[in-house]
Amino acid sequence: MIPRNLSSRLSLYGLVGVVAAAVHALVLLALGILIPIWLANPVAFLAASLAGYLGHARLTFRPETGGHSFARRWLIVQYVINLTVSALLPLALPAAIGEPVRVAILVFTPTALNALIWSKAARFSRRRREFTIRPLRHADDLGLSPATNQAILELAGQERLDSCSLLVNGPVAADGFDAWQQLTLTHPELQICLHLCLTEGPACSDPALVPDLVDSHGHLKRSFGQWFLLSLLPRRHPSRKRIESQLELEVDAQIERFRGFCGDRPIHLDGHQHIHLVPIVLKSVLARAKGKGISWIRLTEEPLPTGLPLRYWGDAVRQFGLLKWLTLQLLSRKARPAIHRCGLASNQSFAGVLFTGQMAGAPMLAAWKELSSADPQPGSTPPLLLAHPGGPLDIDLATVGFAVSQPFAASTWRQREWRALQDL
Template sequence: MAVTVAIMIPSTLSSRLSLYGLVGVVAAAVHALVLLGLGLFMPLWLANPLAFLAASLGGYLGHARFTFRPETGGQSFARRWLVIQYVVNLTVSGVLPLALPNALGEPVRVAMLVFTPTALNALIWSKAARFSQRRRDCRVTPRRHADDLGLSPATNQAILELASQGRLDSSSLLVNGPVAADGFHAWQKLRQTHPQLQICMHLCLTEGPSSADPALLPDLVNSHGHLKRSFGQWLLLSLLPRRHPTRRRIEDQLGLELDAQIKRFRSFCGDAPIHLDGHQHIHLVPIVLRAALARAGSNSITWMRLTEEPLPTGLPLRYWRAAIRHSGLLKWLVLQLLSRRARPAIRRFGLTSNQSFAGVLFTGQMAGAPILAAWRELSSVEPQPGATPPLLLAHPGAPLKLDLVKAGFSVSQRFAASTWRQREWRALQDL
């Protein structure tokens, strides 16, 4: 048996090196042919990058379909690897000739100019192959989660129906929502037949009536007693020095509101440990996170949601354009940074969190190809010890009939009234 293994390994390595070389030769031929063709009617400085792009595409397809077929199953690499390979090689080709000292001698310089891109390509495609292998091998079951239970009868209807059908695993209760009590009691009744259902506290600091006495929160509420500070304003407050008078004053008021919302959640859920997340992900803003973690021990807050969202693969470009147009990519970037900043602090306080997440990049439009791509991505993440399963977030809802502006939820009015709420409802039913 040992002899067989010793023979098989070089044979496999030899085959892979042969395929790698063959694909490389084909890519080089593509580069040359395209360069010659384009050079007939455009300047060389423009033709060469385009020819190199064609060669990169040839390598991208060839290595995925042939060289690394055992890892990819014959499927293409994620498109990001083509972008990485192209950008890295263009950068190296432009910078390396300028960076190499003449003292090395011409033979050494030529060798480095030839073999450095080759070595980088081998590294990039090998990493792409391992990425593909992980996606094929790892299989976990993400949790399906809906936010905003208690926002409106329409939201409650969709969430409760999905949960009764086994299409949801958890939901977040908006304790200052207009129909929070109705939503919670219906959820608890449902748990009698679906005991696996979980509920989280949905901390809200950007809209709706305050849970603390409005007179004690002059910097947080408007003349109607509704919470008024936006996500961006809370984020800017976090940039103030901790001893700044404005920050200290608002932190005191924030503590009162946090305590009041926790107390209201306790009035629904009793003394069970609290899983906490935030309306518009407000709990990840540093000033809010710090206040929430300071109360974790005394209030049995044992879990907090993070929004570290891997970029899905296999989506048509029009969805990426939509993510940019609707600011989803910007939100994703901000929340990626906030989540990575928050994770060490959450662990330091002894709380757990979800290992991965989806629902920011295409927030409000989690239906069709985006929700399927997000589900596949979360299903392929590698399990992490001490973390809860990946979380897929959606905002399902029936057609809205309640005027949320009058109820103090003007920020959510347009979002909740969108027909996307019904699309997300149907998407979760079909997932």
């Protein structure tokens, strides 16, 4: 005997399926009068997919979705898989099988696939509605400017931040760290990370010892792209070997400066502009992790958020956030096994690359919900939500070697991110 709840679920599934099939037939008949059938059929199938997408979310799987729609990605997945299978399956079936068997396979294979896809969509929706973990709120660039320090310190004092990253070569690094230390007297749970910087600002090592890393003013000059291209050179290439030795000096110097601030505590490390994930830099960091007391390295594996209006995705494409996201996804997935082999911890997931510099409003809320619904992973620290809050910029960063950060820090988005963290 079929249990009542399962019987009801099957009845609803069948009802939605019948409606979707009727939509397919009606749209196909209407469009078939105007356009060729080979073009009308995929459009009609899309209409049927949309009917199934809405019907199963609002009716069949209502207990899992709460009456809300599935994430849009499931409509795309269902449509692409079904079109592909419908096109290729007739070609793959052997001619020897009988016609009744062929028809049964062609009819029931998409039905079975749809049941699997919508069931997975329902489980996905349920996880998104059941917050299982609290992400950590993190701010980068303490020490970059008085305006940045002010925002980070006020947020931490209001318990709107859990951690920050210290830019040890920043113009006001000492002021920022001293104020942060004062906060830890009343908020001992606050954490601080070394924000390894190799793309701008004064070198922490003697500039004469790292001539390939600095300009004539002793400011670090190699961009993320240049470091990445350097990683592609053979390990025995003379330029790579020469720059690697200089990189080791600068990494050591920044670690020692951080030690001068923080003492002998274990070091949590991330990178300015995520430079620590570039293979040549990560290799240098991991090589000295044990000897220098590095215990944690940030990863940027960022799940795509759900429920965002399409215009935000357009912004992510136009502002190269999606390209940056893809690059750092690949680098993080490559880095994670190496980090764990060295016995270091890392965060289980992350948000803040896809909408870098514009983490406010809908993107921040969607990222927070996405991270909150993740299943805790043993051996990993909680998910990390990254923002770059700041007040109106009050110094000329270009004159102190931070020309790359000047337009970013001067943007009004710094204040918007500050407010967004206060409201989160």
